[in-house]
Amino acid sequence: MLLLCFIASVLLTPLVKKISIKFNITDKPNYRKVHTDLMPRLGGLAIYISFLIGLMLFRPNDPNMIxxxxxxxxxxxxxxLDDIYDISxxxxxxxxxxAASIAVSGGFDLEFINLPFGGQxxxxxxxxxxxxxxxVGITNAINLIDGLDGLAAGVSSIALITISFMAFLQGDIFVLAIxxxxxxxxxxxxIYNFYPAKxxxxxxxxxxxxxxxxLLSLLGFKNITFFSLIIPVIILGVPISDTFFAIIRRLIQKKPLTAPDQFHLHHRLMSSGFSxxxxxxxxxxxxxxxxxxAVIFSMATVWGSLLLLVVLSIIIEIFVEVVGLVSKDYKPILRIMEGRQAQRIQRRKRA
Incomplete structure (x- = not known):
């Protein structure tokens, strides 16, 4: 399945590229974008057709399929429609x-969770x-990180590898196959999208x-424990945290949630000197x-899971402050650390 869809995508992407150029379905450079040339931008069609080829040949048997x-x-x-006409x-x-409502009508819904200390x-x-x-949130989270060559495809692939591995451990053949x-x-x-993208x-x-x-995270982790529900959130930590802090940033700046800016994670890394x-x-x-x-989290005890969540939260917060993901002046933890460091230096001087 993996190999077949990979080969189909490798063969179809150049064809889709030609179609995009022929019909002028291109991404034009502007002040917000990193690229400086016109780029064909219908590559997702090659991904989708390759996926459909895999479906037609393997036909996973599941009522959720349709x-x-x-x-x-x-x-x-x-x-x-958005790539061609730039819809609102x-x-x-x-x-x-x-699309989400169709999935919900087919059984992709979260009905309950088992609480960690008993009860439901x-x-x-x-x-x-x-x-x-x-x-809708996860769909947009992946869309928002699609700002550098190979970024969305690579991050999505890492998430899919993790979901596949955990589906294999759980014996969930349908989620694994999809x-x-x-x-x-x-x-x-x-292969065609990594820097420099074609x-x-x-x-x-x-x-x-x-x-x-x-959808795969819903199928793989639905109706189980509270901590299992957090697993897909951790797997998708990069797009979810980038989206979360983008919302915070726009609320602080009193801008519309859909307003574009240059403070996403990839923008901040490049502003910090990374190529x-x-x-x-x-x-x-x-x-x-x-x-x-996420894998460690799935195997940990309740208290181990809580400790891991706390550590992850602190790491994310410090990283956000270092790169200026909310704003250049947002550094509450770093200021506390700097204050304590200054106090220690003062004590040494007095001693």
């Missing part, structure tokens, strides 16, 4: 909500809106990868760290 396919068609159509954010959001939390009527919020198909398709495209995936690819990762390739590799490394943490 809803997954229909929902992915809606998300692909939404992405293609509200119409793009509508397409995502429709039923979501009831909140099940549907919470599930739609999760799907994850490997999407992974192979993404990796084949990454083609962009566009919203077509970013929305599709985000949508599939959201294009180095910034991508650093974020890959962070994504691998989150994935390893």
């Amino acid at each position: 809803y997954l396919v229909i929902g992915s068609l809606v998300i692909i159509a939404t992405g293609m 954010p509200k119409w793009k959001l509508l397409g995502q909500v429709v 939390l039923e979501f009831g009527y909140l099940s549907v809106p919470l599930t739609i919020l999760w799907i 994850a490997l198909m999407v992974l192979g398709s993404a990796l084949g495209f990454l 083609i962009f995936m566009g919203d077509t690819g970013a929305l599709f990868l985000g949508y599939m990762i959201a 294009h390739r180095q910034a991508v590799l650093v974020i890959y490394g962070i994504a691998v760290m989150f994935s390893l943490a």
Whole structure:
């Protein structure tokens, strides 16, 4: 499955590139973007077609399959419309909500979780809106990090590798099969998308990868323990944290949530002196760290899980302050550390 979709993606991407150029479906450079030349941006279509080829040949037997396919068609159509016509954010959001609603109607919903110290939390009527919020949120999180060559495809691949590994451990053949198909398709495209990129995936690819990762994480970790529910959040630590701090940043600056800026993680790394390739590799490394943490988290005791969450939260906060992900002046923990360091220096001088 992995190899077939990989080969299909490798063969299809140059064809999609020619189609993009022929019909002028390109990403034009501007003040917010790193690239300086026109770039074909319909690469996500190659990822999707490669995935469909895998589906047609292997045909995973699961009642969720038809809803997954229909929902992915809606998300692909939404992405293609945006890549071709630059539709407004509200119409793009509508397409995502429709795709998420189709998935929910097919059983991709979070009905309850088992609490760590006993008991069960039923979501009831909140099940549907919470599930739609999760799907739309993860879909947009992947889309938001698609700012450097190979970034979204690489981070998505790392997440898919982790989901595949954990599905294998749980014996979930359906999630494993779908994850490997999407992974192979993404990796084949990454050959052409890694720096210096020859083609962009566009919203077509970013929305599709985000949508599939959201659904696979729901299938793999739904209706189990509270801490198991956190596992996909840790796996997707890079896009989720980047999106979270982007929301915080815009609320502080009193800007619309959809307003673009140059303070995303990849922008801040490059502003700190990293090259294009180095910034991508650093974020890959962070994504691998989150994935390893998720695997450890899944095997830890309740108290071990809590300790890991606290440590991860502190590491993320310090990193956010160092790179200026919220703002250049947001450094509460660093200021406390600097204050204590200054106090120690003063004590030494007095002694």
